[in-house]
Amino acid sequence: MTKFINNLNKYLSEMKIKQNCLSMLTGIDKNKLSRLLTGVQDESGTDMEKIAQALGKDVEFFLKDSISIPEINHFTFNKIAFYAGEPSKKQERIANQLADYRTKWNSYCALV
Structure with missing residues (x-):
């Protein structure tokens, strides 16, 4: 898997964001998103942009060697x-x- 996908999976796990919710936010079909997140299908630049934007980040955030993920209990929604x-x-x-x-x-x- 790519660095983008590895970091994305880590982020989703830590932030407790479900694939179905990410699919809804990005407009990416849930089956395609599953293939992207498991490394079965390579992500395109457009996919990376949609995902990063939906999560309030830029693509470069997920391309770093190490990403900093805030503790989820700091958020109130x-x-x-x-x-x-x-x-x-x-x-x-x-x-x-x-x-x-x-x-x-x-x-x-x-x-x-």
Whole structure:
């Protein structure tokens, strides 16, 4: 397996991110993602970019000899709050989409 995939697998394991959730975030088919993560299929530059971006990292992060992974208990994902003032219809639609995405994400990850 490549350095990218080895580091990615380590990151996913430490951060307790499931393959199905990563598939949903990246848009990469779950079967293809499984092949990538097991080294059966080589990852493309596009695959690496999608995966890194979905995880909030750049590709170079996963290409390092040693990666630093924060402890998961430092994260709190319970609530999202912001003040939007008097939002336009477009801003309101975006906020609702974000809230809907968050709900779907929590439901999806609870199932897998």
